[in-house]
Structures are given as structure tokens and as C-alpha cells.
Amino acid sequence: MHVVVVGAGEVGSYVADRLSREGHDVAIVDLSSSKLRRLDDSLDVLTVVGSGTHPETLSRAGIEHSELLVAVTANDEANLVASMVGKSMGVKQTICRIEASGLRGPAAHAVREASGADLFIDPDAETAAEVLELLDFPGADEVAHMANGEVVVIGASLPAEAPLVGRTLGDIAEEFEPDWDFMVASIGRGEETIIPRRDHRLEAGDHVRIVAKRRARRLVIELLGLAKHTPKRVMLLGGGRTAEILAKSLTSRGVQVVVVERNPERARELAEQLENCLVLEGDITDDDLLHEADVGRYEMVVALTGEDDANILACLFAKANGTTETVAVLHRLALLGLLSGAGVDVALSPRTATANGVLRFVRGGVAAVATFLHGDAEVLELEVANSSPADGSLVSELDLPKDALIAAFVRDGKPQIGRGKSRLRAKDHVVVVAMPSSVDEVHRVLG
Template sequence: MRIIIVGAGEVGFHISRRLAVENKEVVVVDRSADALKRVAEATDVQTIEGSGCSPQVLSDAGVEGADILLAVTDSDEVNILSCFYANRLSPKTTKLARLRSADYTNHSELLTGDGLNIAKIINPDQEVVDSILRLMSVPGAMEISEFAQGKIRLSGINLPDQSPLIGTRLLNLREHIGDVPLVIAAIVRDNTLIIPSGADEVRQGDVVYLAYDIKDQEDILERLGVTAEPLRKVLIIGGGNIGYKLAKSLDNKFYHTRILEQDPRRCDWLSERLDRPIVLMGNGTDQEVLSQENVGDLDLVIAVTGDEETNILSCVLAKSLGTKSTITRINNFAYMPLIEPIGIDHLVCPRLSAINSLLHFIRRGQVISTASIKGEEAEALEAIAQENSEIVGKPIMDLGFPRGCLVLCFQRGDEVVIPRGDTVIEPQDRLIILSTRQNIPKVEKALDVKMEFF
């Protein structure tokens, strides 16, 4: 598979690094020699210096023979032009574009039709809003991904000390929580990801990733001892695209929402477009402002300005003043390991959301969605079992997946199935498979009918 990535920023850098590990042929195009040098030093990919919206540069990159073009620069206009010229030079190449401005995303039909033929428009801001709303729906959740049109959830939950799961070997799971259908997909312990076996034990402080049917969520959380007061009082720091979209989503009677923005003109703009949320002018890093707004009485503070240092400091200040929970938006992947130790409860990352949205187009086999687990250490794939695939007609225990690969659950018709070892996969089953990054190529081969199984 040959993939051209236009843009060597954070998204282009990290997705090229992931794909190179999987032995895909990757070409990265960017105007910045420094950005390309960073890519070349970190991974084995080809780099071309030049504009991604230049027909000559795209031709030099081999767009005519490429399977996929990813346009992921920070400029919507450059990404659109890249797809336009790629479509003229190579109509059969699948084109994916990262676009943020509502001027374009509100008219996506003009971009995905015959004119540009873009297969998918990635709006990382909307992905982040959706991630925050999911986190708000599950007490104690550190990370939540959805599959099968929202019917299946994979939730990373920080278990309370009194949970009956603490000290339990997975082999004895049913004895402690009953027969509610769920599977423990992964455990994060001391910042290390573990793909568990039946002999593994859940310990205090673990973050446990659970796969389950969303209709069983309330029952599962209750049996695990995960309880919390509902979130009602929310402060959003930052009134940009993400802050506005989030406030709009919370614009109802259930939430008492305030949004803090320091630009007076943006405050006026927000006030005109929001009904129930209260718009305040001020800086989220000003302790006096936060104290005046009684931030210590709030259930949740969400910092989503365009400056990640501001977001981090705002959340640390809010926690010091007594806020129950915080969510911060970051873009720099290097900051991810620092968030939990300094007391911030959750993070959301637009660039990681963009990567997750792009990856399933790159996977072989009928992969229809993907989600990264704990940054980039593992990946959950949602895939359709094809009739001629080697995995169809076999019990799960006979698939021969290496350690680090698990079939978590699947949807068959309208039913969500938590499989056993003797469960046989049938054509059109909608599988959710968890795999460490190193084993992704093996999973792809298993799903692709054209490839020899393992």
C-alpha cells in the first residue's frame, strides 16, 4: 500500500511513524525542511520538500500510483487544493482531508461529490466534542470509544478502591460480578498497557478497559462499584470552535453551563448564538476570576482554548480550588504522560482524534473504524468478517492470534455477542478486535481475503 501524506505537522508525523512500523510505503510532503527532517530522523519514510497543493510536487510524490492521499496540514485551503489536484491526476486514489472551518464542513457535499471526490472529511474539533460528551456520560471513565453505530463501547475506567473487581483474577470474573456480558480488554498499570489473560489479576489503581453493549452500561457500572453524582455544573474555558460546539451541545435544562472567554468580541458572538449557557469574559489562568465564579463548587471544568499551557494551568488551578473533575485539551503528544501525575483527570487531543478517524481507511480488510488505546500503544479495530476470509467458520480459539490480539465482541444482526473460545465467526459479523501496535499487520492479513492468513 502506497500512502502520500501532505503535511508533516503533529498529525502527519505521528501517522507516518505508525504506518512505517507496519511496513507500508509512505511519502510525506511538506514545505518545511525542518518538519521533514524531524520525520526522516524518527522513521523510515520518503520525504519531499514542496507544496502539497502543487500538481508537480504531487506527481513527483507518485500520486498517480498511490492508494491513499491524506491531506492533514493546518490549512484547510491547502488540504482542499491537494485533494483537487490529486483527483485530477489520479481519480482512483482515495482522498482524505482534515478540515476545521465550518465554512467548509457545513458544505461537505460540495467536497465529497464529483468535484473533489474526497472520501472522508475529518473534523477534529467535532471529534473532540464527541469525546468529551462520552466522558461525561460515564463516571470514572478515562477514555471511551464507540463502535457499531454506538451500540458497543470500549471504556477505560479507573476502578474505585471498593470495587469487587479489585484483587480478582479474570478467570474468576463471573463469581464476583455475575453474568452481565462484558469482556476485560486491557489493563493499564503504572502507565504500562497489559493485554490480560485469565491468570491476570486486577489491582488497586488499575485502569481497566471494558467492552460491552451500551444498553448494559448502567448495570455494569453498578456491579463494578462505579458510582458518581451526575454532572450538572460545568465551566468551559475557551470560546473557540470546540468551546462553542461543546456549549451548544450542553445548551439544555439538564446542565448549568458557563463559558469563559477573554476576547470581548468573541464573547458577544457567543452570547448571540447560545441560549442557556452563561458567557463570561475572563482568563482561565486568573485565580481571582476562577474564585469569583466559585469554581470549587463546580462538577466539571473543561479547558479547550487553543493554547495547551493555558489549558493545563487552568485545570490545575481549578482542581486546587476544589473542582471535582477536569478535562484538558492538548495537541502536543509529549504532554500526554504528564497530565495524570499533575492531577488533571482527563485529556482530549484533536490530533489524536484526527489520526483515529483516518486510520480505518488505511487498514486492509473491511475495517470500518479504529480507536487508539492509551495513546498509540494499542488499537481497537471494527471490521466486517468477509465471507471468503480465513477467520470465518472458525472458533475464536483456533484463529491463532498472537498474544496481544483479542476478539473482544461482535455484533451479529441486532445482537451484541460477547464470545467464548468456541464461538464461531460468521460472514458479516461486525468484529471488535484489540491489538497491540506490533500485531496490527497480522490482524490486517487475517481480515483481508486476498492475503494468506498469518
């Protein structure tokens, strides 16, 4: 597939990198020649200097033979125009980043329609949503919902005291016969991602990804050795748009929220808009300020600024002073490997939510895609097609690659965990955990 990405910032460069590594033909457009020079040194993509709103620039990027345009600059208006111009030049589908509330509301419906975009994304709102999902699974570092929420995917590192440690998957399966409510669908061990089978034994420190029925939430929390109490006090470090969205959602749940913002004008603005929040003006790395705010009293601290170093340092300070769970938004993913065991419990990135939306279009015929910062495995939701190899077949009979696993399926609104004896039917929504190299074969089998 040929894909044109407009915007070489954090989100655009990540999308371009991910797609190019999968063998797609990618062109990335940006006004900044310096940004593109840096990408030239690290990515196997075509770089085009110019405005993504100009037909001549998009033509140089190969828009006439592109299947997808992804407009993810920091300028909403430029993204809308890029989508409109791309569609006028024949691109099949476009994805458009919009953050301004004035362009996302009902009054701007005609504007969005005129852009021709097939999907609108908002990385800030998606990041806020990820934090909210973590509240329901304290101690987990990944949460994704599939099949209209009937199936949940939970990722977490196993502490030594977790009941699953030291057990094989076969032993675990036998304990929960005859009707499984969950499945261990992937194991991250060191740099390796394993799509496991019955003889795999779980070890302390493994990063496991469990696919479960929605009703199994409490059971999964217990087996993973996670905290059982939802945080009631949350401190948000940084008062940007993500923090504002998150604060409003948290207070609506009855959570006590404190926001720390460095910019005096922005702090005053937040204080006026967030009626049920305490807003403190100051630097998130100011240890005196955090001491006075009694940071250790908060069960969750989320660092959301655009400065990775400040986010990490603030989380370390909070953890050292007694905070139960710390969450840092990362913009430089190279830092991810340094955080394990260092006092940052969860790392989030605005990039992954965007990548999930893009990959759903690239994969084709996929209802949902979830990717994560830990490992390369993807979780996909697909519908079994009439007369496909899977229609009427047992899971054990399917010719699936070894690094792909049918973890669950939903039929008539009821979730079931995938087993060898499960018989699939047309219209079933199937949740598959697979490495990127196996996705095409999964498509062939499920239709």
C-alpha cells in the same frame, strides 16, 4: 503502503509518525521548511517542501504510486484542492480535513464532490464529541462506540476501592455466568499494555479497557468505581471552535455551561451566539477570575485552548478548588506522562480522532478503528467474511496471536461478548482488541 500527508502541523505530524512506526512509506508535505526540519530529526519519513496543491510538489512526494493522501493543513480550501489534485494524479483514496461550517453544509456538496475525497474529518468536532461521550461515563478517560453503538469501549484507571481490584479475570467471569455483558480487554500497567487472559489479576492503578454491551453501562460504572451522576454544571476554559460546538451540545442536554474566553471580540461573539450560556471574558489562568466564577462548583471543567501549559494549570486550580472531573486538551503528547495523579483526570488530543479515520483506510476492510492516548492497543470492528477461517468456527479454535482478543460480536443487531465457546458466522461484526503488530493476522483469520 505509500502515504502522502499534506500538512506538517499537530495532526499531520502525528499521523505521519504513527504510520511510519508501523512500517508504512510516508511522505509529508508542507510549505514550512522549519517544520519539516524538526520532523527530519525525529521521524523516519520523506519531507517535501512545497504546496500540497501543486502537482509538481505531490509528484516529488511520490503521489503517482501512493494508495492514500491525507490533507490536514489548517486551510480547508488547500485540503480540498490537494485532494482533487491527488485524485487527478492517480492516488486511490484521499482524506480531507474540513472545519468551516460553510464547507460542510448542503450548499457546499458539489465542492466536496469535486474534491474526490473519500472521507472528511473535523478534529475540533471530534474532540467535542469525545467530551460529550465522557459525560455518560463520569470518571472514565476513554469512551468509544462500535457496531452502531451496540458495543461500547470504556477506559479508566482503577481506584483502590473499585470492586474489580484484587480479582482475577477468571473469578470475575465466573461471577457473571452464564451470559457475560462485558469483558476486560486490555490492561495498562506502567509502560506495558497487556492483552489479558483468565489468570491476570487486576491491581489498583491499572488502566483497564472494558468492552461491554450497551445495556451494561451502569454495571460497568459500578465495577470500575466511577461516579454515578452525570455532570449538570460544566465550565469550558477557552472559547475556540471546539468550545462553541461543545457548548451548543451541552445546553441542548440541559447542562448549565460557562465559557471563559480571553479575546474580547471572540467573547462578545460567543455571548451573542450561545444564548443559554454565560460567557466570561478573561484569562483561564487568572485565579481571581476562576474564584469569582466559583470554579469548584462545576462538576466538570474542560480546558480547550491551544496552550497546553494554560490548560494544565487551569485544571490543577479547578481540581484544588473542588471540581470533580477535569479534562485538558493536549497538543504536546510528551506531557501526557506528567499528568497522572497531578489533578488532570482526562487528557484528549485532536490527533487521535484523525488517526482513527486514517487507520481505518490503511487497515482496509475495517468498519471502524479506535486508538487511544494510553497504550498502543487498537480496537477494530471487522466483518467475518464468507469462507474465512472464522466462518463457522469457535473462537477457541481460531489461530489468533496472543496479543489479539475477540472481545465482542454483533449478529442480527444483537451484541454478544466473545468467549471461547462462541461460534462465529459470516456477516458477524466482530470487535477485536489487538496490538498493531497483530492486525494483519487478525485480518487473515476473519477474512
